[in-house]
Amino acid sequence: MRIAITGSKGQLGTALFRTLREHELLGIDLPEYDITDFDALTAALAGFHPELIIHTAAMTDVDGCEREPEKAYRINVLGTRNVAVAAQQNQAAMVYISTDYVFDGTKEELYWEYDDPCPLSVYGRTKWIGEQLTRELVPRHYVVRIAWLYGDGPRNFVRTVLRLAQERKVLQMVTDEVSSPTYARDVAWALERLVQRPAYGIYHLPNAGTCSRYDWAREILRLAGLEDKVELIPTENYQRLARVPKHACLRNFCAAELGIVMRPWQEALKEYFEEMGHAQ
Numbered sequence: 001m002r003i004a005i006t007g008s009k010g011q012l013g014t015a016l017f018r019t020l021r022e023h024e025l026l027g028i029d030l031p032e033y034d035i036t037d038f039d040a041l042t043a044a045l046a047g048f049h050p051e052l053i054i055h056t057a058a059m060t061d062v063d064g065c066e067r068e069p070e071k072a073y074r075i076n077v078l079g080t081r082n083v084a085v086a087a088q089q090n091q092a093a094m095v096y097i098s099t100d101y102v103f104d105g106t107k108e109e110l111y112w113e114y115d116d117p118c119p120l121s122v123y124g125r126t127k128w129i130g131e132q133l134t135r136e137l138v139p140r141h142y143v144v145r146i147a148w149l150y151g152d153g154p155r156n157f158v159r160t161v162l163r164l165a166q167e168r169k170v171l172q173m174v175t176d177e178v179s180s181p182t183y184a185r186d187v188a189w190a191l192e193r194l195v196q197r198p199a200y201g202i203y204h205l206p207n208a209g210t211c212s213r214y215d216w217a218r219e220i221l222r223l224a225g226l227e228d229k230v231e232l233i234p235t236e237n238y239q240r241l242a243r244v245p246k247h248a249c250l251r252n253f254c255a256a257e258l259g260i261v262m263r264p265w266q267e268a269l270k271e272y273f274e275e276m277g278h279a280q
């Protein structure tokens with residue numbers, strides 16, 4: 001298959017390039033390609049004529065989106081509109097990667113694919129509008145929500161905890177933010193299976209199980225052999241610019257019906273450590 005991947009240098013894009021390497025791939029990322037430049041994007045894709053576009057590119061800095069909403073709308077909404085129109089022009093199917101932050105996190109139970117979004121932040125709102133544009137403009141679409149992503153690349157929660165653990169003796173982490181740590185390579189594995197079927201629609205593909213940021217940090221320190229060297233203190237109500245959902249936990253119902261089941265987050269995190277050479 002000819003597959004174009006936007007955000008190809010990001011965490012998920014890198015994992016997709018690795019997983020889908022037997023296909024013909026075109027990476028779309030800055031500075032060579034800018035999804036907000038409609039003419040350049042459509043010209044690049046017209047030459048490649050993709051059968052599938054996997055759209056991962058986004059402004060993913062949640063507080064940054066709050067500080068610079070116009071930039072967030074330009075990339076996450078108008079950029080997605082451009083990618084969707086390019087998919088339409090090429091008669092390609094499209095995967096749109098979305099987020100648990102489209103929900104407000106007030107539901108006690110897990111969110112199904114069919115629950116109504118109600119984003120709290122600029123980031124969540126732009127991603128929700130991106131979902132709607134994809135559904136309106138591309139008949140053959142998969143809208144795939146994931147959560148707390150980590151993978152290749154310098155910026156993610158795992159790397160932040162490891163860096164802070166080197167710098168400080170005491171770390172504070174919140175117990176009142178709960179979701180599912182999700183390994184980019186596991187999402188790529190699931191997407192490879194999903195796009196083989198014309199089962200278009202909305203999907204939730206986090207790793208299985210949920211935890212708080214505190215629990216996640218504790219497991220990271222344990223896997224790094226640092227639990228005795230750093231004191232981890234539970235806290236609540238971390239003040240940040242963007243409002244983030246307290247309990248935006250996603251239930252994988254639709255992909256599981258197709259036999260695509262994600263493994264527990266602890267197993268995936270352990271493998272990430274082994275891959276990165278951090279394991280004790």
Ligand SMILES: NC(=O)c1ccc[n+]([C@@H]2O[C@H](COP(=O)([O-])OP(=O)(O)OC[C@H]3O[C@@H](n4cnc5c(N)ncnc54)[C@H](OP(=O)(O)O)[C@@H]3O)[C@@H](O)[C@H]2O)c1
Nearest residue numbers: 007010011012029030034035056057058099146147148149
């Ligand atoms: N990270 C998470 O915790 C998380 C959770 C749930 C859902 N998601 C969603 O999952 C997807 C992938 O996330 P990720 O963590 O892999 O993101 P990432 O590592 O931040 O990668 C995104 C990539 O898109 C690129 N990009 C940004 N603006 C662009 C533009 N105008 N044109 C072309 N490329 C552009 C970025 O380049 P620069 O780095 O140069 O800006 C970066 O290489 C995103 O859609 C995100 O909303 C992420």
